[in-house]
Amino acid sequence: MYKELFNWIIVIISQPAKAFYALSKRKERDDEFLARFVYPLIGLVTLSAFLGILFTRKEFDVELALKASIKTLVSSFGGFFLAAYLLNEVWAGFFGKEKDMKLCQRFVGYSSALMFALNTILLLLPEFFFLRIFILYTVYIVWEGAVPYMKVEEDIRLKFVAAATVFIVAIPELINTILFMLMPGLRI
Secondary structure, three states, X not given: OHHHHHHHHHHHHHOHHHHXXXXXXXXXXXXXXXXXXXXHHHHHHHHHHHHHHHHHOOOOOHHHHHHHHHHHHHHHHHHHHHHHHHHHHHHHHOOOOOOOHHHHHHHHHHHOHHHHHHHHHHHHOHHHHHHHHHHHHHHHHXXXXXXXXXXXXXXXXXXXXXXXXXXHHHHHHHHHHHHHHHOHHHOO
16 A cells, blocks of 8 residues: 555655646545545654654654644644645635535545655755755646646646645644744744
8 A cells, every 4th residue: 555655645746747647537435535645744744743752852852743643633633634625615716516525535636746755864864955946846747746636627727726725834834833822842
């Protein structure tokens, strides 16, 4: 399962047009996507947050590692579902398409593959903070997936890419910031 997961992540990041074309032809059950793609990625990011705090700090602080992993879990999980919900609402309201929450969840999940991979690396190796700039590549991933996967027309493609990218990138960061402000015990 993890070998297939890592292969999809590599293909989505390196060749998004080819990946989204293949994914559009792939038949998945609704909950299979979450169990085979999103949940393992969120679990991997959460484990990375825990291990990153344990092994990159001078002191061995399990409490701080647990706080970091909870903060990462909530921001990743909440960010994914809130981004998918908002994209679904914009999909129906602004673009005039029929609501399809499962389609929006799959699109947000696949488009977030780079963010999950970068967060995993940055939580384990925080001194490589400059890699955060590659999150901007998410714009290209969303651009390439808009037509083959979401069946967006060319005349509204730019608007869709802007909205989807803002949701995918900003929502997890917004949740992370809110957790930082509201819960002083989670400040790391």
